[in-house]
Amino acid sequence: MNAPVNPKKLIKGGLHDWEVVIGMEIHAQVTSRSKLFSGASTAFGAEPNDNVSLVDAAMPGMLPVINTECVAQAVRTGLGLKAKINLRSVFDRKNYFYPDLPQGYQISQYKDPIVGEGEVLVDLPDGESITVGIERLHLEQDAGKSLHDQAPNQSFVDLNRSGVALMEIVSRPDLRSSEEAKAYVTKLRTILRYLGTCDGDMEKGNLRADVNVSVRKPGDPLGTRCEIKNVNSIRFIGQAIETEARRQIAIIEDGGTISQETRLFDPGKGETRSMRSKEEAHDYRYFPDPDLLPLEFDQAYVDGLAAGLPELPDAKKARFVADFGLSAYDAGVLVAERASADFYEAVAKGRDGKVAANWVINELFGRLNKEGLGIDQSPVSADQLGSIIDLIGEGTISGKIAKDLFEIVWTEGGDPRAVVEIRGMKQVTDTGAIETAVDEIIAKNPDKVAQAKEKPTLLGWFVGQTMKATGGKANPAAVNALLKAKLGIE
Amino acid sequence: MSELNELTLAEARDGLKAKRFSARELTQVHIAAVEKARALNAFILETPERALAQAEVSDRKIAAGEARPLEGLPLGIKDLFCTHGVTTTAGSKILEGFEPHYESAVTANLWRDGAVMLGKLNLDEFAMGSSNETSAYGNVVSPWRRTGSDAQIVPGGSSGGSAAAVAAHLCLGATATDTGGSIRQPAAFTGTVGIKPTYGRCSRWGTVAFASSLDQAGPIARTVRDCAVLLASMAGPDARDTTCVDLPVPDFEAAVSRGVKGLTIGIPKEYRVDGMPAEIQKLWDQGAAWLKDAGATIKEISLPNTQYALPAYYIVAPAEASSNLARYDGVRYGLRVPANDIVGLYENTRAAGFGREVKRRIMIGTYVLSAGYYDAYYVRAQKIRTLIKRDFEAAYAEGVDAILTPATPSAAFGIGEKASADPVEMYLNDVFTVTVNMAGLPGIAVPAGLDSQGLPLGLQLIGRPFDEETLFAVAQTIEDAAGRTALPKPWWA
Numbered sequence: 001m002n003a004p005v006n007p008k009k010l011i012k013g014g015l016h017d018w019e020v021v022i023g024m025e026i027h028a029q030v031t032s033r034s035k036l037f038s039g040a041s042t043a044f045g046a047e048p049n050d051n052v053s054l055v056d057a058a059m060p061g062m063l064p065v066i067n068t069e070c071v072a073q074a075v076r077t078g079l080g081l082k083a084k085i086n087l088r089s090v091f092d093r094k095n096y097f098y099p100d101l102p103q104g105y106q107i108s109q110y111k112d113p114i115v116g117e118g119e120v121l122v123d124l125p126d127g128e129s130i131t132v133g134i135e136r137l138h139l140e141q142d143a144g145k146s147l148h149d150q151a152p153n154q155s156f157v158d159l160n161r162s163g164v165a166l167m168e169i170v171s172r173p174d175l176r177s178s179e180e181a182k183a184y185v186t187k188l189r190t191i192l193r194y195l196g197t198c199d200g201d202m203e204k205g206n207l208r209a210d211v212n213v214s215v216r217k218p219g220d221p222l223g224t225r226c227e228i229k230n231v232n233s234i235r236f237i238g239q240a241i242e243t244e245a246r247r248q249i250a251i252i253e254d255g256g257t258i259s260q261e262t263r264l265f266d267p268g269k270g271e272t273r274s275m276r277s278k279e280e281a282h283d284y285r286y287f288p289d290p291d292l293l294p295l296e297f298d299q300a301y302v303d304g305l306a307a308g309l310p311e312l313p314d315a316k317k318a319r320f321v322a323d324f325g326l327s328a329y330d331a332g333v334l335v336a337e338r339a340s341a342d343f344y345e346a347v348a349k350g351r352d353g354k355v356a357a358n359w360v361i362n363e364l365f366g367r368l369n370k371e372g373l374g375i376d377q378s379p380v381s382a383d384q385l386g387s388i389i390d391l392i393g394e395g396t397i398s399g400k401i402a403k404d405l406f407e408i409v410w411t412e413g414g415d416p417r418a419v420v421e422i423r424g425m426k427q428v429t430d431t432g433a434i435e436t437a438v439d440e441i442i443a444k445n446p447d448k449v450a451q452a453k454e455k456p457t458l459l460g461w462f463v464g465q466t467m468k469a470t471g472g473k474a475n476p477a478a479v480n481a482l483l484k485a486k487l488g489i490e
Numbered sequence: 491m492s493e494l495n496e497l498t499l500a501e502a503r504d505g506l507k508a509k510r511f512s513a514r515e516l517t518q519v520h521i522a523a524v525e526k527a528r529a530l531n532a533f534i535l536e537t538p539e540r541a542l543a544q545a546e547v548s549d550r551k552i553a554a555g556e557a558r559p560l561e562g563l564p565l566g567i568k569d570l571f572c573t574h575g576v577t578t579t580a581g582s583k584i585l586e587g588f589e590p591h592y593e594s595a596v597t598a599n600l601w602r603d604g605a606v607m608l609g610k611l612n613l614d615e616f617a618m619g620s621s622n623e624t625s626a627y628g629n630v631v632s633p634w635r636r637t638g639s640d641a642q643i644v645p646g647g648s649s650g651g652s653a654a655a656v657a658a659h660l661c662l663g664a665t666a667t668d669t670g671g672s673i674r675q676p677a678a679f680t681g682t683v684g685i686k687p688t689y690g691r692c693s694r695w696g697t698v699a700f701a702s703s704l705d706q707a708g709p710i711a712r713t714v715r716d717c718a719v720l721l722a723s724m725a726g727p728d729a730r731d732t733t734c735v736d737l738p739v740p741d742f743e744a745a746v747s748r749g750v751k752g753l754t755i756g757i758p759k760e761y762r763v764d765g766m767p768a769e770i771q772k773l774w775d776q777g778a779a780w781l782k783d784a785g786a787t788i789k790e791i792s793l794p795n796t797q798y799a800l801p802a803y804y805i806v807a808p809a810e811a812s813s814n815l816a817r818y819d820g821v822r823y824g825l826r827v828p829a830n831d832i833v834g835l836y837e838n839t840r841a842a843g844f845g846r847e848v849k850r851r852i853m854i855g856t857y858v859l860s861a862g863y864y865d866a867y868y869v870r871a872q873k874i875r876t877l878i879k880r881d882f883e884a885a886y887a888e889g890v891d892a893i894l895t896p897a898t899p900s901a902a903f904g905i906g907e908k909a910s911a912d913p914v915e916m917y918l919n920d921v922f923t924v925t926v927n928m929a930g931l932p933g934i935a936v937p938a939g940l941d942s943q944g945l946p947l948g949l950q951l952i953g954r955p956f957d958e959e960t961l962f963a964v965a966q967t968i969e970d971a972a973g974r975t976a977l978p979k980p981w982w983a
Contacts, residue, residue, distance in 0.1 A: 054591070059572075060572060060578070060699075060817070061696040061699060063695055063731050064732075065730060065731075065732055066732070093813050095816060095859070097833075097836055099819075099832055102817060104819060105816060285861075291699075292733075293733060
């Protein structure tokens with residue numbers, strides 16, 4: 001918190017510059033087949049109230065039973081955040097009335113969460129890295145959904161989500177700009193997806209953020225914060241922070257004070273508005289849930305889960321830099337998604353890592369982005385791309401032809417080597433054939449030959465003509481060498 | 491020949507096995523007794539057709555030589571146990587007409603073992619009460635009366651319907667639940683036997699919750715042996731209740747005849763409370779003398795934190811109740827009183843659906859859990875709970891096998907007698923029983939005599955965790971020494 005202030009991140013005010021301080025609570029839906037305390041399915045998209053057990057509907061006498069897979073997922077996530085795993089944690093009841101909360105309380109973890117302090121390393125677009133502290137991670141039940149648009153004078157309730165496991169991941173107020181906040185959520189999501197503990201799908205609401213924002217004069221103590229609830233896209237997180245920070249600065253510069261409250265971000269209007277003040281805040285009357293014993297496991301259980309963890313993005317990035325000689329930036333791009341990293345590794349295996357990275361990042365990602373496709377939807381497989389790179393490496397095709405080949409494989413598929421054969425795309429390295437073409441061009445253009453002796457840059461014109469004559473298949477190096485010799489250019 | 495409903499449960503079981511009568515006959519006698527005893531208001535719902543259908547299955551099983559442990563034995567079920575397709579009210583208007591689509595673990599165990607259901611028994615609303623006067627379905631009247639008086643007497647609570655029905659021979663036994671004394675106090679008030687087993691012995695799955703960390707199911711019956719037989723069926727592991735222990739159920743009936751030779755019985759001096767009637771003290775001394783005569787060693791012990799148990803209980807139990815009862819909101823099932831908005835719906839529904847005592851406890855519970863009060867009340871009450879547990883552990887560590895105390899500070903009182911009193915006076919009924927719930931221990935109430943007005947009095951035995959067997963052995967010794975209590979005259983029939 002007392003890290004040196006980076007002037008680039010300050011917001012210009014009327015009186016002086018302002019520093020924005022941000023902390024986040026991320027609600028990540030645990031990837032599991034059934035809910036946190038019941039056997040009902042967590043499948044998305046079912047008809048309303050199809051995935052509701054007696055426990056989820058809070059029928060009289062029903063009792064929660066912890067889903068051990070959700071516990072394992074929380075521990076894996078804690079390990080991925082380099083956090084302290086608490087071998088004993090406690091489930092509490094958070095009491096409040098709401099129609100989509102059938103029990104009249106949410107089962108959550110209050111004083112004794114399953115995961116304690118950890119950290120996330122976040123790379124920023126300008127190449128700088130920051131470490132964001134994690135205060136805690138706890139398990140809790142999701143609520144159901146109120147449907148207000150089904151009847152004019154009634155609301156309906158869909159309990160499919162009721163009881164689904166969430167991990168609430170609370171960061172320290174270590175973020176200093178909307179860029180940092182966005183980068184943090186992006187990185188956290190990457191880690192969760194690597195771990196397979198949350199799919200990170202914000203459109204489905206499987207990852208939501210509550211954003212705490214305050215502003216201060218650099219060096220001052222923390223200002224009063226406002227919490228912006230339930231922001232559901234990374235872009236909106238950035239917008240909400242910018243909007244809220246400017247609102248607070250305007251109030252303070254006008255001589256006002258910020259009152260602690262919960263606010264909502266309206267992306268349509270580009271504003272945040274008050275939801276409830278501190279005085280209206282619920283008294284949740286937390287107490288340990290007497291239906292559940294404390295959650296206890298031993299270190300061996302944690303070690304077992306740790307042994308089964310996949311390589312995480314930071315480690316993978318470091319390995320890509322070390323083993324493949326990639327730049328930190330390229331490595332960062334490749335590891336942002338586990339599937340991309342896996343794809344790259346498959347391409348790079350036994351090949352030049354840098355060449356592979358160029359092809360994956362520039363050609364493949366470029367094309368995928370243009371078409372709005374994910375890596376798992378790529379029409380070109382790692383094997384196909386690898387073959388293309390091999391064909392260049394062994395001199396069978398030129399880089400230029402390779403791009404054409406990539407295009408053919410993208411649209412039509414097929415084994416690149418076979419395509420090259422069938423379509424006669426092989427590079428001509430037979431100097432005899434090239435020489436014939438070169439001689440012909442020289443014979444036809446005596447004026448250009450004369451000029452070339454004065455102006456060696458005309459060589460390019462001759463190269464172009466030769467390539468044209470050979471259908472682009474001539475080996476460019478061979479063409480160059482021959483032309484230079486015949487034209488007498490050094 | 492006496493009526494079949496005068497048999498004990500064990501006698502009826504043996505009679506069925508010997509084919510001296512049929513399950514159908516046994517059930518019909520009980521159905522008739524239930525119908526004649528409506529003045530007691532012990533049943534909220536009678537289920538005679540279901541009882542007869544179950545009895546017929548039992549007769550076929552007996553004929554085929556496949557009798558199960560409780561084959562053909564008619565029981566009453568406290569209306570706190572959810573019964574599939576049979577209205578379950580918890581004694582509250584808010585659950586009026588509620589038909590569960592599931593069967594509680596305890597009752598499912600009983601049906602698995604061949605028992606017959608006569609109906610659902612009355613109780614204090616959500617099991618909150620000590621006289622069965624808080625039920626939304628009217629108070630239960632005890633079959634007992636004071637000598638020479640027609641005044642109606644309470645059966646105790648919250649399992650008042652269970653105790654009254656068993657005492658009046660309307661069923662051979664009944665299920666009950668005990669959060670602070672709700673099995674043992676009504677058993678003591680009606681001259682019946684009731685055991686609250688160790689917390690975790692019976693699954694709570696499908697039983698409407700009052701205070702989750704204290705609630706425990708158990709039987710009320712007319713003899714110690716009958717309780718042992720019933721508990722053996724009711725108890726057992728259940729993965730659906732994580733507080734239910736994974737321990738095999740011992741042969742409780744075998745333990746009944748073990749005797750007390752060589753056992754050490756503790757007499758806690760702190761239970762000699764101020765203003766305890768001489769009759770109660772005398773009964774207690776008598777109980778100790780009986781056990782000594784039967785070969786037990788009597789030892790005075792100290793449970794120094796006893797005095798804090800009742801106040802701590804009345805923090806913990808309402809706190810849990812305030813949260814457990816939040817689900818009765820008019821949204822999904824039970825009573826709904828409409829309003830223009832959701833808050834109005836909650837307010838109208840809960841105002842109309844809950845009775846005074848339930849509202850009082852929700853208010854107390856909400857208060858003690860509130861920010862700023864939580865540490866002063868709830869946290870301290872939990873600390874007291876730990877101290878109470880340690881008191882018992884220390885006594886047992888010194889070689890005490892069971893602890894003998896009075897079950898209640900007085901005999902049953904008249905209906906309405908305490909209606910205008912400070913609610914705390916009613917709460918004082920639980921002074922000897924709540925410590926047991928706070929410590930999660932097993933406790934049994936066994937009849938030991940009548941008071942000067944002819945009303946039953948009971949003694950309580952408190953055991954080690956999961957040592958109900960010793961309680962059955964000691965209680966049987968008292969039952970043998972005291973003799974079976976005379977029946978109340980059937981003035982209601």
